[in-house]
Amino acid sequence: MGTLNINGRAVTVHVEPDMPLLWVLRCELGMTGTKFGCGVGICGACTVHLNDKAALACQTLMSSLNTQKITTIEGMQGAEAQALKAAWLDLDVVQCGYCQSAQLMAACALLKRTPNPTDADIDAAMSNIVCRCGTYPRVRAAIHQAAKRRPA
Incomplete structure (x- = not known):
């Protein structure tokens, strides 16, 4: 218990x-x-x-x-979460959707500790490697877009 x-x-x-x-x-x-x-x-x-x-x-x-x-x-909330969700929609990141919750969780944790991540920061932080849809370039672009969108 x-x-x-x-x-x-x-x-x-x-x-x-x-x-x-x-x-x-x-x-x-x-x-x-x-x-x-x-x-x-x-x-x-x-x-x-x-x-x-x-x-x-x-x-x-x-x-x-x-x-x-x-x-x-x-329960994912906050400025980072909202910016990521909007960027995911704007850039059509989702394909089958199976791994998207994990990608959003990893991206949100990244933005909380690194507000303006580089491509190398994103590559190191994204823990989900099972995406067969091949949306990794859009994931990276969405994270960059979310970083620019979130309020300071």
């Missing part, structure tokens, strides 16, 4: 301490915006924020969470 801070709400779950956060979110809480990709921490499809930093939910065990603030795509 444990109480988590998810998207600003206290949520109590009854799970084993070695259960990955990904499965707590998806199976126990029905929050399916966080996706399963590889399950071994390589693809990035399960990206969430832990204390405003991008983290892989498939590699985050319940026992490691303590009092960390968890944000999922369902």
Whole structure:
């Protein structure tokens, strides 16, 4: 059993301490915006924020969470989030959409710590490598556009 801070709400779950956060979110809480990709921490499809930093939910065990603030795509808010969502729409970034929640989460964490990222910053921060749609150039362009749009 444990109480988590998810998207600003206290949520109590009854799970084993070695259960990955990904499965707590998806199976126990029905929050399916966080996706399963590889399950071994390589693809990035399960990206969430832990204390405003991008983290892989498939590699985050319940026992490691303590009092960390968890944000999922369902709770992604703020100036960075709004600018990214608008840029994603403007530039038609989404194709199939499966990996978009993780890409938005990684991009939002990047903009929070690096307000004007370079291409190298973006490449290093984007954790999702499962996109078969090939939208990476548009993802990069959308992040640059969002960085310019957000209020100072």
